[in-house]
Amino acid sequence: xxxxxxxxxxxxxxxxxxxxxxxxxxxxxxxxxxxxxxxxxxxxxxxxxxxxxxxxxxxxxxxxxxxxxxxxxxxxxxxxxxxxxxxxxxxxxxxxxxxxxxxxxxxxxxxxxxxxxxxxxxxxxxxxxxxxxxxxxxxxxxxxxxxxxxxxxxxxxxxxxxxxxxxxxxxxxxxxxxxxxxxxxxxxxxxxxxxxxxxxxxxxxxxxxxxxxxxxxxxxxxxxxxxxxxxxxxxxxxxxxxxxxxxxxxxx
Amino acid sequence: xxxxxxxxxxxxxxxxxxxxxxxxxxxxxxxxxxxxxxxxxxxxxxxxxxxxxxxxxxxxxxxxxxxxxxxxxxxxxxxxxxxxxxxxxxxxxxxxxxxxxxxxxxxxxxxxxxxxxxxxxxxxxxxxxxxxxxxxxxxxxxxxxxxxxxxxxxxxxxxxxxxxxxxxxxxxxxxxxxxxxxxxxxxxxxxxxxxxxxxxxxxxxxxxxxxxxxxxxxxxxxxxxxxxxxxxxxxxxxxxxxxxxxxxxxxxxxxxxxxxxxxxxxxxxxxxxxxxxxxxxxxxxxxxxxxxxxx
Numbered sequence: 001x002x003x004x005x006x007x008x009x010x011x012x013x014x015x016x017x018x019x020x021x022x023x024x025x026x027x028x029x030x031x032x033x034x035x036x037x038x039x040x041x042x043x044x045x046x047x048x049x050x051x052x053x054x055x056x057x058x059x060x061x062x063x064x065x066x067x068x069x070x071x072x073x074x075x076x077x078x079x080x081x082x083x084x085x086x087x088x089x090x091x092x093x094x095x096x097x098x099x100x101x102x103x104x105x106x107x108x109x110x111x112x113x114x115x116x117x118x119x120x121x122x123x124x125x126x127x128x129x130x131x132x133x134x135x136x137x138x139x140x141x142x143x144x145x146x147x148x149x150x151x152x153x154x155x156x157x158x159x160x161x162x163x164x165x166x167x168x169x170x171x172x173x174x175x176x177x178x179x180x181x182x183x184x185x186x187x188x189x190x191x192x193x194x195x196x197x198x199x200x201x202x203x204x205x206x207x208x209x210x211x212x213x214x215x216x217x218x219x220x221x222x223x224x225x226x227x228x229x230x231x232x233x234x235x236x237x238x239x240x241x242x243x244x245x246x247x248x249x250x251x252x
Numbered sequence: 253x254x255x256x257x258x259x260x261x262x263x264x265x266x267x268x269x270x271x272x273x274x275x276x277x278x279x280x281x282x283x284x285x286x287x288x289x290x291x292x293x294x295x296x297x298x299x300x301x302x303x304x305x306x307x308x309x310x311x312x313x314x315x316x317x318x319x320x321x322x323x324x325x326x327x328x329x330x331x332x333x334x335x336x337x338x339x340x341x342x343x344x345x346x347x348x349x350x351x352x353x354x355x356x357x358x359x360x361x362x363x364x365x366x367x368x369x370x371x372x373x374x375x376x377x378x379x380x381x382x383x384x385x386x387x388x389x390x391x392x393x394x395x396x397x398x399x400x401x402x403x404x405x406x407x408x409x410x411x412x413x414x415x416x417x418x419x420x421x422x423x424x425x426x427x428x429x430x431x432x433x434x435x436x437x438x439x440x441x442x443x444x445x446x447x448x449x450x451x452x453x454x455x456x457x458x459x460x461x462x463x464x465x466x467x468x469x470x471x472x473x474x475x476x477x478x479x480x481x482x483x484x485x486x487x488x489x490x491x492x493x494x495x496x497x498x499x500x501x502x503x504x505x506x507x508x509x510x511x512x513x514x515x516x517x518x519x520x521x522x523x524x525x526x527x528x529x530x531x532x533x534x535x536x537x538x539x540x541x542x543x544x545x546x547x
Contacts, residue, residue, distance in 0.1 A: 056436050058362075084439030094430040098453050108438035111448055158434070165438055 003069025003168045003199060004029040005050065010064035012042075012049050014057065019045045021223045023064070027216065032191060032200040034210035034231065037220035038246065043203045044091075046220065047171045050201065051086040052079040068169055084112065087162030087198075091174040093154035095146030095161070101137050104146040104157055108165040123164050131160035132190055152183025159190065163198075170194060172202040176209065188213050207247065211235055219243045298524065305521035308514040314522075318484050318500070324511060328519050330486045332526070334401070334495040337488065338480055339470055341405025346412030347462055351451075353413065354420025354458070359446050361421075370421075373414035384410050385475035393479060401487070401494035404480030408472060412465040419461025423454040459538050463531045470527045473498040497523045 005027040012020040020042045027033040035043045048054040049062045052073060066073035073082050095104050103110070105124045114120070124141070128134040133156040137149070146157055155175060162170060172191070176184040191200060191213045204210050210217050211231055218228035219238075227240045238244045312327050319326030353373070357366055388407035393399055427450050435445040451458065469475075476482075481493040482503065497519055504516035 051437070053433065053437060056433070080439045080441050082439070083437060088437035090430060090433065090437070092430055094428075094434040096431060096434065096449060096453065098455065107435070107449075108440070111435070111438070111440045111444050161434075161438065 003071075005033075005169060005199060005201065006065075006067040007050075008065040010046075010049055010062065010066060012045050012054055012062040013060065014045075015059040019223055020049065020062075023225050025218060025225055025228050027199060027201055029069075029199050030195055030197075031216060032195055032202060032214040033216040033218065033228075034214035035201065035203045035218050035220060036205075036207060036210050036246075039205075041220040042223040043220050044173050047088075047173055047201055047203055050169075050171055051083050051088055053083070053088065055079065084108070084165055085167055085169070087165065087167035087170045089155070089159050089162055089170065089172045089175045092178050093151055093158050095149070095154050095157050097145060097147040099146055100142045101144055101146055101149070101157065102141040105160045105164050107161060112165075123166075124160075127160040127164040128157075130163050130190075130194070131156045132186060133157060133160055150183075152179050152186065155179060155183065155187060156190070159187070163194075168198065170198045170200045172200065174203050174205060177205060184209070207235070219246065221246070301517065301521040301524060304514075305517035305519075308518035309521065313515070313518055317486060321509065326515075328495075328497065328500050328515065328522070330483065331495040331497045331500040331519065332522065334480070334483065334487065335470070335497040335523070335526075338401050338404045338408065338476070338494060338496055339466070341401060341490065342408035342412060342469060343462075343466060345405065346409035346465065347416060349409070350413045350416025350462070350465065351420050351458065353417035354424065354461075355446060355451065357417065357421040358424035359442075359450070370418075373417050376410070377414040377418070380474075381411060381472050382474040382477075385477060385479055388475065388479045396491060398491070399479060399481035399493040400491040401480055402490045404476045404494065404496065407475035407479045408469040411469050411472065411475065415465040415468065416461050419464065420454075420458050423457030423461065424450055426457065427453045456538065459534060463534055467527050467531055470530075471498055471523060473502050477502075497526075 007023055007025050010020055010023040011018065023046060035046060037043050045054060050066060050068070050073070052062075054060050054062050062074070064074065068082075068086060071077060071082065071085060096107060099107065102124055105127050106120050109120060109123065125134065128137065133153060136153060137144070137157075146154065149157060155178070159170075159175075176187055179187070188209065191202065194200060200214075202210075202214060214231050216228060217231040217234040219226045219234065219240075219242075221242055226242050227234070227238060229239070233239075234243060235247060238247065312325055313329075314327060314332070315329050316325070316327035317330045318328070353369065357369060360366070361369060385407050388403050388410065392403035392406050396403070431453055432445055432450060435449045436442075440449070476496050476499050480496050480499065482499040483493045483495040485495075487494045501516045501519045501523070504512040504519065507513070
């Protein structure tokens, strides 16, 4: 089951440059929340703050309160533990190039000391089925490297890898921006199914995509959350003038 | 209505001039000639070694220790084994330290301290090998009171470390950051990511660096002169003087005896062949685990 996300007064910096200002928002459990906004508005920084990936960049820091279910992200739990509960899918597919397809999916568990082979087989199969890649790779699980797959397949492999550690929340940072329409369609379909089990936050540049997959949409501009509402409302009757300008294509 | 922009097709349609074709031809020719110039000395050295050395290689040469001056026959078996032994000692120290230093430089050393190490490694790379031998003499031989295989191994290890450290660093930096992020995103700790993901992704490049360093020190003579010292008999003890192929070749080559000269040629041939074998063997073993689609 997914859990809800609550963010209070989140601020983030890269060195002296502030990237996020006082973000306060909620994303309900088992729903998809889309984050839209022009390039450089802090969308990616925002999702990277949710699982503390932000602080892996030298000189980057963040303050504020983030709760994922019962978990207080910035208080009392090690970053690596947080990241095991929160899966992440990146903009560019990034499978481990020297590992087989199987090892790619099992990597999160194996590298964290889980070596029960029977269970691993089961988890790898289930994760690949969830990410709709199983039928395409089941005959070459251990023979082919993750890098030998096509771009769309690689991205679904990365989703399977994120699902294998059984997270409660899945963060997707423009997961389809490097993919063709067919692969994009497959991944969107996947997001639809995954909502039953996970809470999803998806960053996207594509407003049609936001309206297709997400129940809620938040609009970011210059590091601030301008508004967050039901997707329908954002795209038809936004309450803020700036949101309307962006959506109707007046800037961005 | 904006002005229409038309690209004149003259540029694309123009025939490729004689001048450009000529330049293309000469550039290709120059590159091919450079390749030949690079390969020629290698072929010449190897061919001459085979010509001079092959006649003296026989079973006795590969299995016996040297005979006293004036007696015919004898071989370099103890020197071959000694070289292998000293190189094993050197690699068991130099490879882990070198790779470890390379990991530090690539993953943690983006700072002033890292720059100091980088500079030191580059200078160390340029230090004449005889000087490295003196250092090992001062550190190991003087404190032990006698020459030893260990001292030779230390000297060669000192020479291996900077090469391995710098190539490991370069190879790790070639691994895209997105691969590291993928591991962090799965909740894998930093040291685990470095060892199991980054280093593993860069394995083939790191092995190239190790082999480069190994091949370079395998033929070194100067640093062994007053460390391993050489030995006419078998020795497997780590703290006793030990024969080495390069030392034996040196001793025989400057001797006044024709028989020893012939043996020196044979020894040189064996040395080169063994280095080629060792490097190829490591390459084959390392590439066995490679998967389809890995570049």
